[in-house]
Amino acid sequence: MPSKKSSVVADAAGDVWNAGCPSRRVLELVANKWALLIVPLLRGKPRRNNELLRKVGGISQKMLTQTLRELEQNGLVLREDLRTVPPHVEYRLSPLGLSLSRTLMAVDRWAEANHARIDAAQQAARARA
Amino acid sequence: MPSKKSSVVADAAGDVWNAGCPSRRVLELVANKWALLIVPLLRGKPRRNNELLRKVGGISQKMLTQTLRELEQNGLVLREDLRTVPPHVEYRLSPLGLSLSRTLMAVDRWAEANHARIDAAQQAARARA
DNA sequence: CAGTATCCAAATCGATACTG
DNA sequence: CAGTATCGATTTGGATACTG
Numbered sequence: 001m002p003s004k005k006s007s008v009v010a011d012a013a014g015d016v017w018n019a020g021c022p023s024r025r026v027l028e029l030v031a032n033k034w035a036l037l038i039v040p041l042l043r044g045k046p047r048r049n050n051e052l053l054r055k056v057g058g059i060s061q062k063m064l065t066q067t068l069r070e071l072e073q074n075g076l077v078l079r080e081d082l083r084t085v086p087p088h089v090e091y092r093l094s095p096l097g098l099s100l101s102r103t104l105m106a107v108d109r110w111a112e113a114n115h116a117r118i119d120a121a122q123q124a125a126r127a128r129a
Numbered sequence: 130m131p132s133k134k135s136s137v138v139a140d141a142a143g144d145v146w147n148a149g150c151p152s153r154r155v156l157e158l159v160a161n162k163w164a165l166l167i168v169p170l171l172r173g174k175p176r177r178n179n180e181l182l183r184k185v186g187g188i189s190q191k192m193l194t195q196t197l198r199e200l201e202q203n204g205l206v207l208r209e210d211l212r213t214v215p216p217h218v219e220y221r222l223s224p225l226g227l228s229l230s231r232t233l234m235a236v237d238r239w240a241e242a243n244h245a246r247i248d249a250a251q252q253a254a255r256a257r258a
Numbered sequence: 259c260a261g262t263a264t265c266c267a268a269a270t271c272g273a274t275a276c277t278g
Numbered sequence: 279c280a281g282t283a284t285c286g287a288t289t290t291g292g293a294t295a296c297t298g
Contacts, residue, residue, distance in 0.1 A: 015241040017166055019187030023244040024162075030236060033160040037146055049260050058148030060292055065261065075250020086259045087298085096246055103239045110232045111155040112144040117225055118155050121204020178280050189272055194281065215279045216278085 029074055030104070034059060034067040039097060040105045042077065046092035076100060158203055159233070163188060163196040168226060169234045171206065175221035205229060 015023045029035065037056050041047065047055070052064055068091055071077040076097035082088040093101055144152045158164065166185050170176065176184070181193055188196075197220055200206040205226035211217040222230055 016237050017170070017184055017186055021186075021244075022248055023241045024186075026240040026244045026247050027165060027237065028162050029247070030240065031160055031162040031165050033157050036156060036160050041146070055146055057146055057150075057153075061261075062293090063291065066291090073251060073254045074247050075254070076247075081260095084259095085298095087261080089260060096243065096250070099243070100239060103235050106232050106235060107159060108145045108156065110229060111159065112152045114225065114228070115150075115152040115155045118158070118203050118205075119151055121225070122202060125202045125204070190281075191273090192271070195271095210280095213279095214278095216281080218280060 026074075029070065030100070032067075034063055035071065036104055036107060038064075038067055039071065039076065039093070039101045040108055042091060042093045042097065043101050043105075046080070046090035048088070048090055052091070071097070155203075158199065159229070161196075163192055164200065165233055165236060167193075167196055168200065168205065168222070168230045169237055171220060171222045171226065172230050172234075175209070175219035177217070177219055181220070200226070 015021050016027050018024065034056070037059075038052065041052065041055055049064065052068075053059065053061060056064065068077060068079070072079050072091075075094055078092050078094050078097075080090045080092070082090065144150050145156050147153065163185070166188075167181065170181065170184055178193065181197075182188065182190060185193065197206060197208070201208050201220075204223055207221050207223050207226075209219045209221070211219065
């Protein structure tokens with residue numbers, strides 16, 4: 001009989017764990033705090049550059065642009081230039097981006113729900129050390 | 130009447146979006162590819178250093194140790210030294226880490242399920258540029 | 259408003275050599 | 279086996295100044 005196909009997580013040969021697999025690129029695209037913050041923020045209404053700059057605490061214009069461009073290049077974010085004067089540009093999620101946003105929102109929520117526990121654990125570790 | 134308390138995502142003042150909020154630290158802890166790969170790998174059985182080194186494609190000893198220590202310090206991973214000769218050390222998830230692993234697995238799975246779409250979008254973008 | 263361009267300090271990370 | 283220590287190349291990212 002053929003060996004049972006194990007679940008991806010049980011056996012690491014699966015996919016993202018394999019450097020070089022295309023899914024690893026996607027993981028790296030997503031594994032950064034600005035993407036983790038921006039993508040969920042883009043749900044619902046489209047957002048403008050300055051708006052994002054204000055809402056994403058601590059981000060610089062450089063990183064905002066860079067992250068948005070990267071997300072756009074990978075089909076997650078759509079950029080719409082209304083071609084007005086003064087300029088008005090809107091960013092929103094593509095359907096694919098919307099799908100991703102559900103997953104990333106879960107990460108954000110986990111962070112918010114558990115930061116107290118993490119902080120406590122860190123305190124305890126520091127006390128030990 | 131009091132203004133309706135908006136959902137965290139609808140209004141960014143919430144939490145992770147606020148630089149300086151403790152939950153942001155948690156986000157940064159998790160927003161890195163090695164954590165995203167290691168935490169889900171630790172589900173089920175405990176894993177050893179060399180085992181992880183092999184399973185997590187592309188990671189170096191340095192990054193493995195560094196990531197494990199960081200996760201340990203924050204209460205997500207438990208390190209057990211069996212104190213044998215030759216050394217035998219096992220890493221496993223704490224209950225908190227197990228909780229996180231469910232969220233992170235979803236990210237990994239999304240990457241695996243959608244990398245073809247992302248690749249296609251990127252191709253298209255390149256063709257355009 | 260919505261960016262781009264540039265400089266440069268700091269953080270990241272792999273490779274290598276070494277230890278208990 | 280399970281690390282630590284160190285060096286140096288690369289990357290990252292903020293600040294600042296400028297553009298259409």
